[in-house]
Amino acid sequence: DQQVKQNSPSLSVQEGRISILNCDYTNSMFDYFLWYKKYPAEGPTFLISISSIKDKNEDGRFTVFLNKSAKHLSLHIVPSQPGDSAVYFCAATSSGGTSYGKLTFGQGTILTVHP
Amino acid sequence: NAGVTQTPKFRVLKTGQSMTLLCAQDMNHEYMYWYRQDPGMGLRLIHYSVGEGTTAKGEVPDGYNVSRLKKQNFLLGLESAAPSQTSVYFCASRWRTREAVYEQYFGPGTRLTVT
Numbered sequence: 036d037q038q039v040k041q042n043s044p045s046l047s048v049q050e051g052r053i054s055i056l057n058c059d060y061t062n063s064m065f066d067y068f069l070w071y072k073k074y075p076a077e078g079p080t081f082l083i084s085i086s087s088i089k090d091k092n093e094d095g096r097f098t099v100f101l102n103k104s105a106k107h108l109s110l111h112i113v114p115s116q117p118g119d120s121a122v123y124f125c126a127a128t129s130s131g132g133t134s135y136g137k138l139t140f141g142q143g144t145i146l147t148v149h150p
Numbered sequence: 151n152a153g154v155t156q157t158p159k160f161r162v163l164k165t166g167q168s169m170t171l172l173c174a175q176d177m178n179h180e181y182m183y184w185y186r187q188d189p190g191m192g193l194r195l196i197h198y199s200v201g202e203g204t205t206a207k208g209e210v211p212d213g214y215n216v217s218r219l220k221k222q223n224f225l226l227g228l229e230s231a232a233p234s235q236t237s238v239y240f241c242a243s244r245w246r247t248r249e250a251v252y253e254q255y256f257g258p259g260t261r262l263t264v265t
Contacts, residue, residue, distance in 0.1 A: 141192050
């Protein structure tokens, strides 16, 4: 039972264009969402997050949008740069007391930005 | 600060052998987690700890044991390795008390092959 799904295994975009990575979730208890970026042979690094009380959070070139009714979130990267080429993981958690911040991850999307 | 470190970086085991993976963090984090990453599966939680001397099972705990004798260290043990445990293992940690901050900090990973 995959509670967090990233249905696109890969995405290829041209440098300077927008990259849109999508994520869907099924568990209604999830109320906090994170995006992680992972380069080969390295651990995931935190990129941006959003609480369910918001529908948008922006940090520089990165914006995350949350549609609670559709249980869908997306990460927009504008403009895309070759250094953004990596695997992007969507993750979700519940702020409930017994959750202890455990993250449920999607399968990941490989983003390739071509010069 | 070294952040989260993992030892070893690579290991090859024969079926039935045992080993311990060490995770250390110098950020005084209360919570620590062990994940495994497999192709097409994202990261899945094996075990986690909410404080020194306490551990709990995650999504895929079978075949693994953990211990947290010191706050800064979280050990993952394989008592009798199986080929199905071939994976990349990541350790992560985070603060307990930071309000509405669920970001976890990850180590660089341990690549384990069981033949």
